[in-house]
Amino acid sequence: MDTATSTSGSSASPAGLEGVTPRLTRRVAAASGKTTQTAAPFTGAPLAELPESSADDVAAAFERARAAQRSWAARSPRERAEPFVRFHDLVLSRQREILDLIQWETGKARRHAFEEVYDAAAGTLHYARHAPRLLRPRRTPGALPGATRTYHRRLPRGAVTVISPWNYPLALPVADAVPALLAGNAVVAKPDTQTSLTALWAIETAVEAGLPEDLWIPVLGRPEEIGDALIDNADYVSFTGSSAVGAEIAQRAARRLIGFSAELGGKNPAVVCADADMDWTVEGLQRASFSNAGQLCISMERIYVHDSVYDEFAERFSDAVRGMELNAAFDYSADMGSLTYRRQFERVSAHVDDARAKGAEVLAGGSPRDDVGPLFYGPTVMAGVAPTMDACASETFGPVVSLYRFFDEDEAVDAANSTDYGLNASVWTRDTARGRRLAERIESGTVNVNEGYGAAWASYGAPMGGMKRSGVGRRHGPEGLLRYTESQTVASQHYVGFGGTPGMDAQTLSTVMTAGARLMKRFRIR
Structure with missing residues (x-):
C-alpha cells in the first residue's frame, strides 16, 4: 500500500487505495457481481467499491x-x-x-x-x-x-x-x-x-x-x-x-x-472514590471515555464521583476534555477522531440534545465539529442526567459521558449495577485492595482498578465478556x-468390570462398591 499521500494531514485523499482494494477483496466469496460503495468518515468522499456476497x-x-x-x-x-x-x-x-x-x-x-x-x-x-x-x-x-x-x-x-x-x-x-x-x-x-x-x-x-x-x-x-x-x-x-x-x-x-x-452492548460505570489520585484519574477516564470517539463497547459512559471530590473532578475533567485536539491527520497529533457512521453521529446528537432539553448541564462539548469533518462531534461531559433522558440508561456509543455524585460506597455500587448491561467497569482509588473489594461487588464481566479498560482487556490469559444483556460466553483466557x-471423553476399563467378578451376584457387588466408596472418601481418592 502506497501511504506517501496519506500520512501528513487532513488534506490527504484515499487515492492510494485503488491498487489496494482489488488485492484485498480477491478472497471475498462473491460471485454475483454486485458491489457497494463505502465513504471515508474524515471527508465523506468515496473510499472503496466492494463486492457483495x-x-x-x-x-x-x-x-x-x-x-x-x-x-x-x-x-x-x-x-x-x-x-x-x-x-x-x-x-x-x-x-x-x-x-x-x-x-x-x-x-x-x-x-x-x-x-x-x-x-x-x-x-x-x-x-x-x-x-x-x-x-x-x-x-x-x-x-x-x-x-x-x-x-x-x-x-x-x-x-x-x-x-x-x-x-x-x-x-x-x-x-x-x-x-x-x-x-x-x-x-x-x-x-x-x-x-x-x-x-x-x-x-x-x-x-x-x-x-x-x-x-x-x-x-x-x-x-x-x-x-x-x-x-x-x-x-x-x-x-x-x-x-x-x-x-x-x-x-x-x-x-x-x-x-x-x-x-x-454496555453502559459502563466508573466509580471515583474520595481518595482517588486526581491526576491519574482525570487522565485515565479521559482515555476510557473518548478512545475511538467513545465507539467502544467497554468505554465509560457513567462516572460516579464521591461528593468530597466531585467538584474538583468535574472541573478538572471538563477542562481536560475541552482541551482535546480533534483532527483528521494521519499522525499521532489527534486526541480523538471522527465518528464512523452518520447514524452514530445522529444518535450522539440526539442523546445530547434530549438531555439538554430536559435540563442536563453540558460541562464540555455538546455540539458537532463540522469545522473538522462531517462526522466529528465534540467530546461531551454532562451533569444532571436523569432517568427520563435517553443518555441515562441507553448505550450512546459515542463521545458522551455523564457525571453523578455519590455519598457512600453502597450507593455507588447500587448505581453502577442499576442497568441491564454488565460488560465493563472501573474503580479509582489509591487503596487498591479496597478498590478490588469494591470491584467484586459490581455486576460486570470485567472491572479495572485505576484503569478504564486496558488492564483487563490486554490481560489475554483472563476471560473477557459481559453479564446480563452484555453477552454470552467469553473471549480471551482459556x-x-x-x-x-467439543470435548470428548475416552475411558477404558481394565482388570475388573462394573459387573463385578464372574459369578458375583448383585447384592455382593453392591456391598463391595459401598465399601469401596467409603474407602475412597476416607483416603481422599474422591
Missing part, C-alpha cells in the same frame, strides 16, 4: 472451508500455531500501512488505531504460545481407581462463523478468528462492510504468514441478505455487536442446537479458545 456465496464458502478444515485439523496444535507467530511479526512490521487503512475506514485517531495493531499482534501471540497446552489431552481420575483410565480431548467444531463490527475492524476479527483457527476450525468471516478492507488485510497477512488457503474466508453483504445463511451453515457462531441483534442470532442458533457466544472445541 449472496446467501449462495455463503453456502459455497462453507463448503470450501470444510474441505480445507479437515487437513488443518489433522495438524498438531504446535504446527497450527506457527503461521500465527509469523503473523505477529508481520502486523508489527507493517503497521504503517494498516494504521492508514484503519484511519481511512473508521475515522479514528491514529493513537486509537495503534491500540488495534498492538492488540492484534499481542493477542495472537498469546494464543499461539498457549494453544498447544490448552488443547492437549487431559488425564482425569477414573471411575474405579486403577481399573478405569480416563482422558478427555478437545476436537474442533468444524466451520465457525465470526461476525465482527466496524468499531475495531482489526482487533475484533483477529481476536475471534485466530483462537478458532488454532483450535483446528475453519472460519467464515463477516466483517462490517464499511471497515472490511482492514479485516481483509488481516486475512491476507495471515495467508502470507503461512495459513493455508480457504481456512479464513471472508464474505461481505447486508445482514438481510446473508445473515441467516451465516447461522444456518455454521457449526458455531461468534458475534460482536448490539444486544438486540445478538438475541436474534442466539435464537436462530438455538433452533439448530449449535454453540454461540457474543460480546454485546474459554476464548476452548469455546471453539
